[in-house]
Amino acid sequence: MTQAQQRLKKAGLKVTQTRIAVLTLLENQTEIFTVKQVYQKLYKNFNKLSLATVYRVIKDLEAAGLIVQQQFYRGDARYSAVDVAESQVLQIKCVMEDHLNQAQFIDSLQDLLQTFNIHLLEIEFNTGNDPKLQTLGI
Numbered sequence: 001m002t003q004a005q006q007r008l009k010k011a012g013l014k015v016t017q018t019r020i021a022v023l024t025l026l027e028n029q030t031e032i033f034t035v036k037q038v039y040q041k042l043y044k045n046f047n048k049l050s051l052a053t054v055y056r057v058i059k060d061l062e063a064a065g066l067i068v069q070q071q072f073y074r075g076d077a078r079y080s081a082v083d084v085a086e087s088q089v090l091q092i093k094c095v096m097e098d099h100l101n102q103a104q105f106i107d108s109l110q111d112l113l114q115t116f117n118i119h120l121l122e123i124e125f126n127t128g129n130d131p132k133l134q135t136l137g138i
Helices: 003-010 017-027 035-043 051-063 099-115
Strands: 067-070 078-081 122-126 133-137
Touching: 003 017, 017 035, 017 051, 017 078, 035 051, 051 067, 051 078
Parallel strands: none
Antiparallel strands: 067 078, 122 133
């Protein structure tokens, strides 16, 4: 029996392939995902998986205390394993006039954060014209 199966059983949840897959994905990541991102990552292996099923499984796992939800300002709710959620999140808002400087900004930010032994996991850019955020995994 895998660790995910044991945790599901201990939490009183029925052990299903979808629950195992979602829990394993979130436990093996250092970043936090929206439900849609979880669905997209799992859809490659589970073609018959629906977004509604992933939403239901996420809610079940959250209610059982196996994962946690993190809400950032106006963005979609994101989910992670409990140990990832214990990481601290720094949210920076700034205006960049030149979108070509994003790569230089990321490099400078990484250098600065490394001096404080801080690991940069993810950056989101709002391009202004596009209401959707562009997420860059680091």
